[in-house]
Amino acid sequence: MKPSLELLMPAGSTNKMKLALEYGADAVYLGPPLFSLRARENHFNNLELNQAIADVHARGKKAYMTLNIFSRNRKLKPFSEAVVEFAKMKPDAFIMSDPGMASIARNLAPEIPIHLSVQANCMNWESVKFWKKSLGIERVILSRELSIYEITEIKQRVPDIELEAFVHGSICIAYSGRCLMSSYMDNRDANQGVCDNSCRESFKVFEKDYFIEDAKNNPGELYQIDEDEHGTYILNAKDLCMIEHLDKLVAAGVISFKVEGRTKSEFYAAMVARSYRGALDDVIAGRPINTEWSRSLDKLTNRGYHTAFMLENPGSTGQNYKASTQYQEQYKFLGYNDDTCEQALADGDVSIHVKNKIHLGQTVEVLRPGASPLVAKVISIQNQKGEFKDQVHSGSGIHRCHLDITQKIPPFALLITDLQSEAK
Numbered sequence: 001m002k003p004s005l006e007l008l009m010p011a012g013s014t015n016k017m018k019l020a021l022e023y024g025a026d027a028v029y030l031g032p033p034l035f036s037l038r039a040r041e042n043h044f045n046n047l048e049l050n051q052a053i054a055d056v057h058a059r060g061k062k063a064y065m066t067l068n069i070f071s072r073n074r075k076l077k078p079f080s081e082a083v084v085e086f087a088k089m090k091p092d093a094f095i096m097s098d099p100g101m102a103s104i105a106r107n108l109a110p111e112i113p114i115h116l117s118v119q120a121n122c123m124n125w126e127s128v129k130f131w132k133k134s135l136g137i138e139r140v141i142l143s144r145e146l147s148i149y150e151i152t153e154i155k156q157r158v159p160d161i162e163l164e165a166f167v168h169g170s171i172c173i174a175y176s177g178r179c180l181m182s183s184y185m186d187n188r189d190a191n192q193g194v195c196d197n198s199c200r201e202s203f204k205v206f207e208k209d210y211f212i213e214d215a216k217n218n219p220g221e222l223y224q225i226d227e228d229e230h231g232t233y234i235l236n237a238k239d240l241c242m243i244e245h246l247d248k249l250v251a252a253g254v255i256s257f258k259v260e261g262r263t264k265s266e267f268y269a270a271m272v273a274r275s276y277r278g279a280l281d282d283v284i285a286g287r288p289i290n291t292e293w294s295r296s297l298d299k300l301t302n303r304g305y306h307t308a309f310m311l312e313n314p315g316s317t318g319q320n321y322k323a324s325t326q327y328q329e330q331y332k333f334l335g336y337n338d339d340t341c342e343q344a345l346a347d348g349d350v351s352i353h354v355k356n357k358i359h360l361g362q363t364v365e366v367l368r369p370g371a372s373p374l375v376a377k378v379i380s381i382q383n384q385k386g387e388f389k390d391q392v393h394s395g396s397g398i399h400r401c402h403l404d405i406t407q408k409i410p411p412f413a414l415l416i417t418d419l420q421s422e423a424k
């Protein structure tokens with residue numbers, strides 16, 4: 001029997017997890033800040049992790065726990081105590097990169113499968129065999145620097161291993177986080193989960209020339225350094241986007257399609273899950289991938305999309321030299337509904353957590369799980385005391401918006417707006 005294909009989304013918080021699941025994820029990954037490579041903007045304590053995993057299982061989906069730091073000696077003892085508690089939460093696997101920590105998990109929690117984290121930089125079939133034989137790894141999360149050709153060979157050489165590949169999200173300028181830049185510049189160690197994205201900063205050029213050249217290895221190949229009033233972005237890799245090539249990854253033997261971004265917004269969680277769900281369903285049904293899915297990803301802020309090393313070496317086209325994170329902001333995320341908001345309201349009404357300014361008369365797009373977006377105008381806005389407002393801003397809590405449509409708005413709807421139409 002063919003293994004089923006899995007869309008695996010990040011869960012940086014309970015809200016983002018619920019949105020990702022509602023919009024089509026088959027599985028999520030989440031982890032405790034102390035042992036996971038997302039120590040910042042990760043608010044899961046053990047109680048919440050336990051509840052989140054139970055919620056995912058209640059929906060018949062999977063939850064993988066990231067324990068993928070590279071541990072110093074001092075963290076081994078606390079980890080040995082913690083991993084026993086983590087195992088009681090019954091995650092579907094631990095995602096790990098440190099061989100010492102993985103050995104501890106294997107000994108103290110043998111019932112939980114281990115998936116090899118992308119941080120382990122598994123790049124070839126001998127490495128896959130090594131990890132499988134030495135620690136009984138069931139799945140390898142492939143290094144983001146591999147090509148589809150290399151992935152195909154790994155699967156052919158080691159057919160009894162599950163392969164997971166990143167298909168979307170931020171890319172490091174270094175081998176998947178093996179980077180000291182953040183440590184050096186800001187004393188925050190990427191390998192302990194506290195990277196400060198130093199590579200995305202603007203740098204000033206103090207040389208006379210505005211090109212750099214690796215004269216020894218690539219004589220004549222010039223890398224342009226443009227500097228504007230903000231500086232220059234010579235280390236800023238574009239974002240990975242493989243949505244148009246999922247069929248090729250399936251043919252190569254990948255069964256789990258992973259999205260990066262536990263620190264990204266609720267909008268990102270919903271929109272990326274929705275787009276990749278649609279594309280993966282097209283692949284499963286044997287249809288051409290609808291271009292609507294890749295177009296919808298353009299609504300998210302991104303650094304410019306590319307296919308990293310999957311199809312060919314990206315060279316300088318894999319970099320965004322112009323800007324750091326606001327490469328694209330045509331759409332603004334206004335707010336989202338979840339199970340802490342009022343439900344079962346009148347037609348056209350939606351209760352939302354406000355994330356950006358909403359005002360009367362504004363044209364909004366309503367994203368709905370499993371359905372096409374609706375376009376509507378904001379007719380009225382009320383706070384939780386029932387007072388009417390002309391506009392509300394980020395941080396003002398839950399508000400009820402009445403829109404000029406006659407449909408019921410389902411739970412977990414999102415409101416976004418097109419900034420270009422706003423400007424007209």
Ligand code: SF4
Pocket residue numbers: 171172173174177178179180181182190195196197198199200
């Ligand atoms: S500084 Fe940049 S390259 Fe280094 S780990 Fe952080 S995101 Fe990756």
